[in-house]
Amino acid sequence: MRLLLKILITVIYLSLIERNIVAQDYYTPIASYSFDNDSAVDEMVNSVINLYNQASLYNDSQRGSVLRFSAESKSYAVFNKKLLDSDSCSISFFFYWESNNASSWHQLFELHDPDTNNNLFFTPQNGWGNNMSSVISDNKEYSNYEALNARPIVKNTWLHVAITFADKLATIYVDGEEVSRGYIMFTPKSVQTNSLYLGGNPNRSNNYYMSARLDDIKIFNKSLSANQIQALARETQIPAPENNKTRWETAGNPIQIEIDITDKKQTIQNFGSSDGWNAERIGKYWPETKKEKLAELLFSSEKDAHGNPKGLGLSAWRFNIGAGTAEQEEASRITQEWRRTECFLNADGKNYNWNKQAGQQWFLKQAAVNYNINHIIGWQNSPPVLYTDNNLGFREYGAAMSTILKQEYFDDFARFLAEVSKHFKNEGIKIDYISPLNEPQYAWAPSEVGGNVSQEGTPWTNQEIHDVVVAIDNEFTKQNIDTKLFISEAGSISYHIGGTGHASNQLDNFWNQNSTLSLVGTPSFSNIVSYHSYWKDFGSALESERKTFLDQSLQLDPVPMAWQTEYSLLGGGYRDGYADGYVLTEMECALSLSKVLMADLNVANTTGWQWWSTFGQGKHGGESRFALIEALTKNDNSDGDYHLNKLFYTLGNFSHFIRPGMKRVSYTRSDNLTISEETSDIIYSVYTDDNEKKLVLVGANYTNEAIESKILLKGVGDKRLQNAQLYLTDEFANLSKQEFDFSSNNLIVPALSVITYTADISSNISANSFLKVPExxxxxxxxxxxxxxxxxxxxxxxxxxxxxxxxxxxxxxxxxxxxxxxxxxxxxxxxxxxxxxxxxxxxxxxxxxxxxxx
Structure with a gap:
């Protein structure tokens, strides 16, 4: 019956093509091989498939004439042209995997460039122990290897398999069901080849051949939608696409959100990110036009012609002042070359080379000069290595848990930072703040004598922190340097609010005027207390640790400003609520980020919030964890490629709209959820400007249902919200402006999304607001x-x-x-x-x- 149905559908389809009444070219494949009548002919007449090493047509009892390969004979087929050739394409086929000679790493189809050895292939079973099917991209020019894993493909059974590529989003379907979806850096377009191989590849290992049967191979130059793939699996006519999209239908009653714009909290200073460590290679080697686009994506606060943000609108940029481990090369004992940094100070300790860190300086100039952002922050992991123990950028195994900066060089270190500040000021770049130390609580040492480390770093005791700040302040005061210092980039907020370790209880030690280590009143010392949100990024700690921190801060005189200066999805906290082994999607990672952002803003009253690494070398374990922009540089440094993930767009929901000088304001909600309960429901953070003319509300919905809220202003007389706009980041939208009816002041936040709502606050214009003497x-x-x-x-x-x-x-x-x-x-x-x-x-x-x- 199935064979008869197949023949009937093929006859009807070919008849429609002859009569030129196929609905649209969009649904027509560019290559179609049904193998009927024992013929390997492309019904689209666009390609030729050549069969080698006993690859042949075979009469299958279920599907009739099909294409068959033998692993023993090393048989394969090859198209005379590359048909999967763009970032928007699809391949569909029926597949029967014979159990003989079946093992891992067979390549059912493959694109392979013999010149570079780049390849992209589909294997029904990988060899990593979990036996999953995978789309694998192996780009040798970038040393990039990525896998999109799906459920195993069973043997001795006919299945329908389809893979679609939409930009960098790849999706695998089995029998019409989506079984995996994810972003990969290099899609078919990136493999420069003239061929598409099936069943094996003579240019590759003999181990990759397989025994299998293929039928109804169709290739499209479009990324088909899920309902179209289902039609191919069912062998029915391909319908119009029903693309997945944001669902706005809500469940339950609306929540009433009452905003008090007169109850002002902290004043926002900035949202930022850092150049560590990949900005150096990108800024130094990538083509100018591509770098300029990256700068716009990071720093622009403008909108495009459609009202969508051009960039994140970052208002702070963290510039890593290097220690000189790059010049030491392998002798630095830092294993990863891209984590070594150059140093402006030469090895003679006297002269400076301001051409060092050229790539980082490119982005620094863009931020400070071309985009004139609010705050430039110089930060260090290690002092210059010529001032450190053993001339290394880290602490040796077994050494005392104290700074690697030699005591006799505290003043020299201060002069070094003064020279850096003066130089850049003369270049038109004011370094507003310098952070001279980073996460002083940690050991920053190898695990054995003479061992290697992964990056620069040094511990500091509280006493050493006090002493180095005093030394730097003395030098800055003497040279009239107006750059300010902030500390201590605590590895977790917990180190500020208690503990007895060498670098604990820092809030009380440095900001309490009664402390012997107090730095309050030191001229160059800014009243900013900094911490990192690692480790306290899930569960009850999201609220309790930050509330304690705020309560203790409010007891100080003067009350310090709080900055969260480094965060990424480093520990396991971002996985809270997910099963072990589950790979989070980009949006799920982004929602984890939004929880931390909301907690830092709403609970800890942070005035500045900065992400860790702007550029990262792809994903980590298939997840977007450490970078806003996944960026890879060619091994020959001639070019690069990048992907903007959902972390990027979600940060933009905050940074692009909540501008420096805005004040957070309070709100109440009719369902009376606590802060902790909001983290599994929906959270808002609300802001206005000094004149109470603008309102910005960021919302994050962690539920699987769209939630409706009614926005009300409290105690503002005749003022009302007008000219409302909504910007959405979810699985389908990237910080994009939405068309929405706000006539009733109702706001819908789609499931698993982050939104930004903006509006003007203006006097209520109504029929009752006449002046007695109209003009x-x-x-x-x-x-x-x-x-x-x-x-x-x-x-x-x-x-x-x-x-x-x-x-x-x-x-x-x-x-x-x-x-x-x-x-x-x-x-x-x-x-x-x-x-x-x-x-x-x-x-x-x-x-x-x-x-x-x-």
């Missing part, structure tokens, strides 16, 4: 479909605004000096009553006008 008159001119506005002599009005009766602003019409009459086109308006508001900068005069049918 203008208006009437509707039905003949010309115009509203005519006439002004009193010597009118002080600056503009006329047109509203509908729900208060939505329709147009703003400036009034030139001496103007006595204005015409406002109204042909586009529906019949009804409209409000005209005359505004002189202080007062508002309004009147109504009736627009009748045109």
């Amino acid at each position: 203008f008159k208006a009437y509707y001119n039905k003949i010309n479909n115009d509203i005519i506005v006439r002004f009193k002599e010597n009118s002080s009005l600056k503009e006329i605004r047109l509203y509908n009766t729900t208060g939505n602003l329709l147009s703003v019409n400036p009034i030139s000096k001496g103007l006595r009459e204005m015409t406002i086109r109204s042909s586009h308006l529906v019949q009804g009553v409209y409000l005209l508001a005359g505004i002189d900068g202080v007062n508002v005069s309004t009147t109504k006008v009736m627009v009748s049918s045109h």
